[in-house]
Amino acid sequence: MSYEAWIILIGSMAGITCGITGCFLILRKLSMLADAISHTVLLGIVLAFLISQSMNGIYMLIGAAVVGLLTVVFVQLLHSSGVQEDASIGVVFTFLFAIGVILITLYAGDVHLDVDHALMGEIAFVPWDTVQIGFLPELPKAFLMLSAVLLIVLVIIFLFYKELKITSFDPAMAAAIGIPVLFIHYLLMGMVSLTTVASFDSVGAILVVAMLIAPGASAYLLTDKMSVMLILSGVFGVAAAIIGYYAAMLFNVSISGSMAAVNGILFALVFFFSPTKGYLFKKFALKKVKYGSEQ
């Protein structure tokens, strides 16, 4: 497969995985938690590296998932003992992220694990970072990681669809009928952590937030069904990856930056032009009500 095809494929897979997972964050009004997790997984990656002394993707996934979940647990603990939720998120994630940064500068200074890379990512190098496992041909690591995580995400959503739905819509009712609300919450946050770390290499910690939130936010404005929202969100994620790649080629700029920017542009388009919930439609409908009633 060509270099170009790999980049587009990997970008698209990150787009789908992030897009689908991010929908649930939006529906639960937890978008800021994506920001938090995307930063704290850095600590997970560093710890995984320090403990295993290798850059093996599996260890990093485990480390990131553990620290991602810890982030959520800490936020939950602080919040339930009286600290405001946004303040809890702000304190927990900056603290864990800071420990990650300190550990990198202390112990991991001479390996390829620098803060810039973790924050910004660089999808341009991803196709060359390959590995050969079992009977498979030599494949990019990022592709393998994203395939595994995408599969996990899809299986979880398939198995727990109704639980994810009811705990997002009405957690009190869900608890009252015996659905383990907290378990589902942590399951989802585990998904977010895995998704984040798998997309990390390609887009980095900051841009992964764009991929998690923007496609879902766009999809939310276009549909009244959760299932459709999930699918549309995936489509937006892929579209942003493809358009973003060619835009980057055209203007000779960072590919991951371009992909994230296209996510923002797509959202802006939907925000203004959505046929039902768009800004212009609402303005227009308001005018109709205002002047229509006088006739």
Next chain:
Amino acid sequence: MMNPVVVKGLTVAYQEKPVLKDINFEVPEGKLIGIIGPNGAGKSTLIKAILGLIPKAAGQIQIYNKPYRAKDRVVGYVPQRGSVDWDFPTNALDVVLMGRYGHVGWFKRPGKKDEAFALECLRKVGMADFADRQISQLSGGQQQRVFLARALAQEAKVYFMDEPFVGVDAATERAIIDLLNELKEQGKTVLVVHHDLQTVKEYFDHVLLLNVEAIASGPTESTFTMENLHQTYGGKLAFLEKGQMIAEQK
């Protein structure tokens, strides 16, 4: 006869301040019970504590002689309408179907039968024509009816409803009352957190007067008295005068 709900010595506290203090009451089967008290009396808290949604500091709760377990599916719950996001991308039928989730079990989806049943529940509250309607496009009263339909779909024996009459139109209030009476005729027990003192005598067979402590509970006729109201609402004069008016009228 076995009382469906028995609460013994229930205490709930946030930090050190008790929100509910040593609550004891029982409700008889097949009755409509109003939970009455001023703002901050702990009415919603009582329901949530009974359902195990918030931790209790002390006390015992028995539903049909057993500690409450969600998986027994004997209890239906109607939260306050304002407690959920009505912009959620889903339609009325889907929300009612959520009432079936407890019956469906892990890893399964509600099937055709559940869907037909959910539609039947919507019909009972006069909302069958709105099954496909996005929930944000329903009026407050219609949203409340969807919540009631969802509770019906749970097929419970005891229902807890948190302020179902708040912010609904007269037609919906009538529809809800008809529905409550229908449930009663089927032998179900319904506990309703209620605000409007004027309708208490008309709507409920039993009342629980609550203000952090359980002031009184029993048949409306003998319990919803001026003296008990005075104790429940304390110094809140505006309420008291209103209560006096009502007590004299009836």
